[in-house]
Ligand SMILES: Cc1cc2nc3c(=O)[nH]c(=O)nc-3n(C[C@H](O)[C@H](O)[C@H](O)COP(=O)(O)OP(=O)(O)OC[C@H]3O[C@@H](n4cnc5c(N)ncnc54)[C@H](O)[C@@H]3O)c2cc1C
């Protein structure tokens with residue numbers, strides 16, 4: 001019976017991951033900033049047959065809350081096997097260009113606060129000598145584009161951080177998974193026109209669970225984004241800078 | 246605005262979309278555009294469309310709220326599909342009290358059309374098993390509705406075509422079932438009179454009954470077909486009796502000529518003769534019994550780009566046989582065939598909704614490829630008969646009935662209109678009422 005902490009549990013992708021783990025009989029802690037929404041998710045999982053679900057309401061962007069949250073989760077779960085960090089926000093790029101304050105706020109949500117969280121979680125797991133840390137980054141972090149580079153910078157920074165962390169913990173029995181989804185149809189992307197490359201949160205969740213089980217290092221979801229990003233990364237900067245992306 | 250079509254693919258409209266996410270905070274007030282809730286668009290015509298206005302898609306209202314495994318009571322959000330409910334409850338020995346011929350509809354859609362199934366003669370409509378729901382209106386009201394609280398709004402919303410407000414969650418009573426398998430019999434009948442005899446005798450001790458008919462047969466054989474009756478089985482088929490998951494799918498539109506008068510005639514003949522001995526028994530999974538069409542994803546594309554119509558009417562039992570005979574004669578004479586023609590006797594359990602379609606009588610449902618004007622003319626003629634007989638046509642399947650016909654079938658529509666949410670409307674409602 002796995003013991004799982006999901007941070008940002010109201011995310012559409014995280015919810016689908018939780019549903020899969022419920023079917024596997026896992027114990028779950030759901031952390032997030034909005035208590036009412038978290039209870040909607042928890043009730044759903046309970047109706048689906050979850051044996052043990054706990055809600056933890058936390059201001060995730062404030063590192064001072066992290067220690068307590070992790071402790072409560074470990075107490076409830078009686079241990080901790082896996083953590084999924086799913087929260088994130090898609091910034092208004094123009095607003096960020098106009099206001100450094102806004103930019104810093106987005107960097108905090110998508111990068112700095114996650115790093116703070118991972119620092120604690122990593123040390124705990126390192127001490128215990130086992131565990132899986134799965135974190136949702138994004139293909140947007142693979143290359144900076146004018147339309148979305150604040151988000152890209154945060155996710156790119158996060159991916160590099162995870163790479164280093166994985167390297168550090170590889171010999172300590174702790175596994176670090178970087179998840180890089182492409183276009184996913186969720187509330188975050190409600191205003192986008194959906195084309196062929198779009199997939200459901202359910203599809204991405206299946207990919208995440210599989211990657212966690214198989215101890216993969218970096219997964220693109222769906223898989224074809226690895227190829228797409230390979231091409232995008234290979235365009236010489238000289239040309240790339242003139243493209244409208 | 247995006248282009249939308251319903252299941253029958255007639256008409257195509259442009260409309261905006263809204264995706265409410267969380268039932269506790271959603272608000273649909275003051276949009277500057279008329280709203281219509283939208284489930285999965287499995288209605289055939291325009292009752293789930295809102296041309297030039299906005300639809301409110303419930304796909305994210307897909308949380309379960311509570312499942313009482315002992316009592317068989319389920320509370321869930323309105324965007325939850327009947328398929329998802331079955332997946333959850335069947336392993337615990339529960340089943341839907343009423344299910345339509347496809348499981349890919351939402352709870353909200355099932356309520357708003359007060360849908361019926363093959364057990365109407367014993368169980369009534371979907372609304373008969375509804376204990377409560379919450380309704381959110383564009384006025385900002387949030388109403389808890391049940392048979393005792395906000396009872397008038399409860400009745401108006403059941404079968405209310407999505408016009409009284411957005412149902413956010415609902416609670417339904419499930420029924421106990423021994424196994425996920427069905428025992429069934431298929432019996433060939435030679436004409437309409439035999440259908441009535443079989444119906445009479447089967448409805449007494451079979452939970453589910455329905456008949457498929459060859460709508461192109463004429464004369465002596467008019468109304469011949471296959472009678473199907475079933476019940477939940479007490480026997481487990483085999484440990485590995487699980488049905489293979491999905492399934493064929495129509496990836497693209499079939500060319501329009503694939504379904505024409507000749508292929509349909511052929512299909513009807515072959516299907517009728519498939520039952521050589523005239524009688525067969527089967528033991529199978531509930532999915533193949535209730536949802537044979539669901540095994541082909543997007544089967545509506547079979548009819549090609551031009552789409553298709555469904556005509557489902559209902560006539561009182563008293564002179565039901567005579568009227569159905571006349572309707573079938575008119576259809577056979579027109580030469581315009583239907584692949585799927587279904588006949589079923591409704592029971593006399595009263596539908597709880599103000600505008601619910603089911604009432605005691607015989608219902609006939611037919612699919613027609615879009616033959617254009619001559620088909621619409623045939624429908625008008627069928628309508629005349631149904632109006633005379635004091636019957637009705639099912640709005641969930643309709644893309645064409647006239648305002649006059651609708652108001653004849655549903656004279657209570659003016660009363661109903663008082664409960665309509667002033668900020669809500671549909672293409673269908675504007676077409677049939679002019680409101
Ligand atoms: C293959 C097939 C077989 C069928 N067999 C049957 C059958 O045997 N018996 C039968 O009765 N019907 C049958 N139907 C019709 C189908 O059951 C109904 O049209 C059903 O209402 C479709 O549900 P939906 O979730 O797709 O809703 P939609 O088609 O999207 O909407 C239907 C109506 O519900 C309203 N609505 C949707 N959600 C809400 C909500 N949350 N709050 C308020 N209003 C809402 C909409 O405004 C609209 O008026 C069949 C359809 C198909 C495609």
Ligand SMILES: NC(=O)c1ccc[n+]([C@@H]2O[C@H](COP(=O)([O-])OP(=O)(O)OC[C@H]3O[C@@H](n4cnc5c(N)ncnc54)[C@H](OP(=O)(O)O)[C@@H]3O)[C@@H](O)[C@H]2O)c1
Pocket residue numbers: 008009010011012013014032033034037060061086087088089090109136137138139180181182183184185186187188189
């Ligand atoms: N959707 C995509 O196309 C896509 C692509 C690549 C990567 N991703 C990443 O996937 C992850 C999940 O997103 P999703 O698509 O599932 O979107 P989502 O359903 O909108 O979920 C976003 C989640 O982030 C939380 N959140 C946002 N801002 C926050 C803040 N300041 N403090 C705390 N929590 C905050 C939200 O909490 P509330 O519910 O409380 O608002 C919610 O749980 C994110 O990291 C996202 O960047 C998404």
